Amino acid sequence: MKTTFVSSSAVSNALRYSLLRQQSALTKAQKEVGTGFVADRGLALGARTAQSITLNRDLARLDGIVDSNGLVASRLAATQTSLGEINKAAQTLLSSLTSSASGDAAYALTQKSARGTLDTMTAVLNTSLNGEYLFAGTNTDVKPINEFKAGSPTKAAFDAAFLANFGFDQNAPAAANISAAQMDSFLTNVVEPMFLGAGWQAAGSPWSNATDQGITSRITLNETTETSVSANNEGIRKIAMAAAFVSDLLDSNVGAAAREVVVNRAVSTIGSAISEVGQLQSQAGIIEQRVENATERVKMQMDLFERHILDTEGVDPYRASTMVTDLLSQIEKSYALTARIQQLSLMKFLS
Numbered sequence: 001m002k003t004t005f006v007s008s009s010a011v012s013n014a015l016r017y018s019l020l021r022q023q024s025a026l027t028k029a030q031k032e033v034g035t036g037f038v039a040d041r042g043l044a045l046g047a048r049t050a051q052s053i054t055l056n057r058d059l060a061r062l063d064g065i066v067d068s069n070g071l072v073a074s075r076l077a078a079t080q081t082s083l084g085e086i087n088k089a090a091q092t093l094l095s096s097l098t099s100s101a102s103g104d105a106a107y108a109l110t111q112k113s114a115r116g117t118l119d120t121m122t123a124v125l126n127t128s129l130n131g132e133y134l135f136a137g138t139n140t141d142v143k144p145i146n147e148f149k150a151g152s153p154t155k156a157a158f159d160a161a162f163l164a165n166f167g168f169d170q171n172a173p174a175a176a177n178i179s180a181a182q183m184d185s186f187l188t189n190v191v192e193p194m195f196l197g198a199g200w201q202a203a204g205s206p207w208s209n210a211t212d213q214g215i216t217s218r219i220t221l222n223e224t225t226e227t228s229v230s231a232n233n234e235g236i237r238k239i240a241m242a243a244a245f246v247s248d249l250l251d252s253n254v255g256a257a258a259r260e261v262v263v264n265r266a267v268s269t270i271g272s273a274i275s276e277v278g279q280l281q282s283q284a285g286i287i288e289q290r291v292e293n294a295t296e297r298v299k300m301q302m303d304l305f306e307r308h309i310l311d312t313e314g315v316d317p318y319r320a321s322t323m324v325t326d327l328l329s330q331i332e333k334s335y336a337l338t339a340r341i342q343q344l345s346l347m348k349f350l351s
Helices: 008-035 041-101 107-125 153-166 173-177 180-195 234-249 256-313 317-342 346-350
Strands: 216-220 223-226
Touching: 041 107, 041 216, 041 234, 041 256, 107 234, 107 256, 153 180, 153 234, 180 234, 180 256, 216 256, 223 256, 234 256
Parallel strands: none
Antiparallel strands: 216 223
8 A cells, every 4th residue: 555645735835826826816807897808808719819909999099089079079169169259350340340431430430440350350360279279270389370569570561561652651741642542552452462462471471370271180080171270261361451451541640532442442351251251160060060970970880899899808797796706705715724724733633
């Protein structure tokens, strides 16, 4: 007969190894209970792991697009509000200009209205959201429009143009003798190119720092759209031009004939600009709707992917919870049994 050597140390080590395995299994089970998915995707899925990785990657991309669309929607909503404020200011200026043209309002009141419109428009166009200027095009880190006021480069450029055209400044006594034809020629051939031509955003231009190209955003996996409005839009330029020359020339020494030309030109310019800015609002609204619809479609795709991933990697929460409970019970029993074995000794047995 052969006897096998058994020691309390060997039994204790065997229990210790068993306890380590149980603790490892408990960690995995607890992770599955917490996440609802298998702890080791490669072990559980085998050859289907690549498919699972692809699904999770596509789901992450779609989630990123939804987040991006949220930012785009915020930008478009702020743009709509800003365009509404610009249009409102332009309407107020048009009312004042119309009253002046008919003789019902003093030029001084119209000049103040133009000054207010210019300040409002400049402030609105230089609005930023999340650190990016809304109307700067792709040049989002730079204010799109420079102020038109005393001491500014824009005012200096306008004064220089007036001086070069007439040979004297706006407040010179000779300005009172400027004829209607001369003023009309100045507005057409000098002022309009500064605002509506290349002078608005030429290299070194004091007027605009914006780009014509707007921000292009991906709103689905295979669809992009331009999601910003540039301050270089012609309707915005027209409002800036009319408000600038009205606020400057009606506050100068030019005569009645020239003032009448200034007011009449501003009336036609602002009227056209209001229509164009309204068109911009309509376009922004259409893009808003496209983004909203795209987000809904992306969320539907995400729902399908999530269901497929859950079917592939998901675990039964009740089974996982039961496993955690069983493993905890086994570990507690193992601890108790290990403690009992460690108390065994030959000396105690002999005594």
